[in-house]
Amino acid sequence: MNMKGINLKNQNRNLDKVQEVSFYELDNGQVIIENESRINDIRYLNKYFEEINLQLNYGGIFKGNVETYSMRRDRILKSLPFPLNRFFLFFDTLVVRVLPKLKITKRLYFNITKGKGRILSKAETYGRLYSCGFEIVDEEYRNNKLYFSTKK
Secondary structure (H helix, E strand, O other), X not given: OEEEEEEHHHHOOOOOOOOEEEEEEOOOOOEEEEEEEEHHHOOOHHHHHXXXXXXXXXXXXXXXXXXXXXXXHHHHHHHOOOOHHHHHXXXXXXXXXXXXXXXXXXXXXXXXXXOOOOOEOHHXXXXXXXXXXXEEEEEEEEOOEXXXXXXX
């Protein structure tokens, strides 16, 4: 198996600070692209998925991971004692789920966070992947993350 790391931003594409990914080429010529970083920290997520799709041949595999909203909620509730955990969860939800949706605070939110730490549901993640030309072939829950494998 041949392995090399490549930064997709260096491929003359307009992507903003794209994560380092690993390319694996199997003996049969099939390419696997794997991103070990959470996709929650990618600002232009659909553009990123579209770029990955361009890099793969038909039948190629893309692997990634995400911390979903429910996983983040469980992590917060387990990390602090009651009632602090509920208080913190309320403000966390307000800041990372509500403020980015409001027209008046959206620009400020993204200027401060640079799109990192975004909260995505499993349905939103899979919907974005499907809309960018991927089919989900496997999923696994471990280390408080959802690991997924997709096929072009």
